[in-house]
Amino acid sequence: MDNRSKLLSEALNLFSDRGFDAVGVQEIVNVCGVKKPTLYHYFKNKIGLLETIFSENFVALKNQISLASEYKHDITNNLNQITKTFFEYAKEHQKFYRMQLSMYFSPPENEVHQIAIKYNKELHDLLEEMFKNAVKDHGNFRDREGLYAATYLGMVNTYIGMFLNRYVEIDEALIYRLVHQFMHGIFS
Amino acid sequence: MDNRSKLLSEALNLFSDRGFDAVGVQEIVNVCGVKKPTLYHYFKNKIGLLETIFSENFVALKNQISLASEYKHDITNNLNQITKTFFEYAKEHQKFYRMQLSMYFSPPENEVHQIAIKYNKELHDLLEEMFKNAVKDHGNFRDREGLYAATYLGMVNTYIGMFLNRYVEIDEALIYRLVHQFMHGIFS
DNA sequence: TTACTAATATACCTACCGGTATATATAATT
DNA sequence: AATTATATATACCGGTAGGTATATTAGTAA
Numbered sequence: 001m002d003n004r005s006k007l008l009s010e011a012l013n014l015f016s017d018r019g020f021d022a023v024g025v026q027e028i029v030n031v032c033g034v035k036k037p038t039l040y041h042y043f044k045n046k047i048g049l050l051e052t053i054f055s056e057n058f059v060a061l062k063n064q065i066s067l068a069s070e071y072k073h074d075i076t077n078n079l080n081q082i083t084k085t086f087f088e089y090a091k092e093h094q095k096f097y098r099m100q101l102s103m104y105f106s107p108p109e110n111e112v113h114q115i116a117i118k119y120n121k122e123l124h125d126l127l128e129e130m131f132k133n134a135v136k137d138h139g140n141f142r143d144r145e146g147l148y149a150a151t152y153l154g155m156v157n158t159y160i161g162m163f164l165n166r167y168v169e170i171d172e173a174l175i176y177r178l179v180h181q182f183m184h185g186i187f188s
Numbered sequence: 189m190d191n192r193s194k195l196l197s198e199a200l201n202l203f204s205d206r207g208f209d210a211v212g213v214q215e216i217v218n219v220c221g222v223k224k225p226t227l228y229h230y231f232k233n234k235i236g237l238l239e240t241i242f243s244e245n246f247v248a249l250k251n252q253i254s255l256a257s258e259y260k261h262d263i264t265n266n267l268n269q270i271t272k273t274f275f276e277y278a279k280e281h282q283k284f285y286r287m288q289l290s291m292y293f294s295p296p297e298n299e300v301h302q303i304a305i306k307y308n309k310e311l312h313d314l315l316e317e318m319f320k321n322a323v324k325d326h327g328n329f330r331d332r333e334g335l336y337a338a339t340y341l342g343m344v345n346t347y348i349g350m351f352l353n354r355y356v357e358i359d360e361a362l363i364y365r366l367v368h369q370f371m372h373g374i375f376s
Numbered sequence: 377t378t379a380c381t382a383a384t385a386t387a388c389c390t391a392c393c394g395g396t397a398t399a400t401a402t403a404a405t406t
Numbered sequence: 407a408a409t410t411a412t413a414t415a416t417a418c419c420g421g422t423a424g425g426t427a428t429a430t431t432a433g434t435a436a
Contacts, residue, residue: 017297022295041412098295101293105349184369228424233425378436389427391422392421396417399414
């Protein structure tokens with residue numbers, strides 16, 4: 001594996017385990033067996049390294065969610081598809097998802113929070129768009145599209161968090177449970 | 189206000205806004221108008237300062253949750269009481285709750301995570317105990333008490349997170365929604 | 377008054393932080 | 407063969423991190 005990929009991969013591991021601020025660039029390059037200028041050759045600075053990790057890992061997730069959220073007059077089906085996509089992605093990219101989640105919840109004025117917010121907003125917007133399209137069939141969704149998107153994302157991340165901490169296993173039953181719990185919340 | 193209280197209060201503010209690692213002890217003492225040895229006179233070290241913030245802020249919450257989770261053959265009532273307690277506490281201690289939440293979600297090997305886990309486990313155990321007591325009346329709860337406690341805490345924190353980011357207002361309706369969404373999840 | 381303890385200040389420690397100036401090696405292009 | 411762009415190494419920068427040795431002050435107890 002080339003040094004650039006090695007740096008991205010090892011930095012992700014370290015950030016995921018201990019946090020961005022707690023890991024120094026010196027440690028990253030040590031683990032990779034390279035020197036500091038090599039890191040700064042490929043990335044603008046430490047935060048730029050993180051930005052690259054985010055952008056390269058988010059592409060796939062965003063594309064899949066984009067597909068799964070295409071509204072075709074069956075919101076339940078959409079939610080099932082989206083949930084499945086999230087769960088499978090989290091399962092296959094546990095290190096990244098863990099890091100991403102922790103940064104999403106990190107303090108508002110922390111630089112890493114801004115980055116996490118930026119990428120998560122793209123997902124939020126896809127979901128909001130879907131709920132907006134569903135207003136044709138579900139009039140009572142009107143003006144709550146953003147709220148629904150946020151609530152749904154919150155629930156997905158709650159369950160993924162429980163999975164990452166080995167409280168639940170990801171399977172069809174969990175998808176069913178989440179979707180119906182969410183739907184019950186918005187239809188009653 | 190005495191220097192000890194000032195240090196606790198200003199450190200909480202800074203940690204909540206920017207994160208534990210991102211704030212130096214020098215900055216804390218500057219804001220308080222004291223010198224470093226004063227901080228180290230009252231607290232063992234930086235992490236000891238955080239420990240004190242946690243222990244002094246968690247006492248009230250834990251006591252209230254302990255009361256609200258006393259099982260009296262009406263689990264719905266318990267959940268309503270507990271939810272109300274959480275919401276009111278989060279509303280009155282926004283800075284602390286924000287910090288506490290972010291640390292709960294911070295990376296597993298990060299020192300602050302361990303502290304957050306330790307205190308949250310006490311709440312988890314209270315809820316698990318309540319669900320255990322409820323098994324007498326709800327046999328289908330058996331062996332899922334821990335899972336229910338975790339799921340419920342996850343939902344509460346999701347809603348509190350949305351409140352802290354001004355996505356929802358905390359009121360009776362929100363309590364009702366959360367409790368019924370959770371109950372629907374476990375009774376179906 | 378003396379002795380003791382709690383509280384605060386001055387000044388300083390080592391270690392490490394993120395980042396870079398500069399040189400060199402390798403490989404592709406002309 | 408000469409030139410250029412890419413990639414890596416040596417050595418170093420100023421700044422700040424958490425933490426402390428030591429002295430001084432203020433208040434309390436004997």
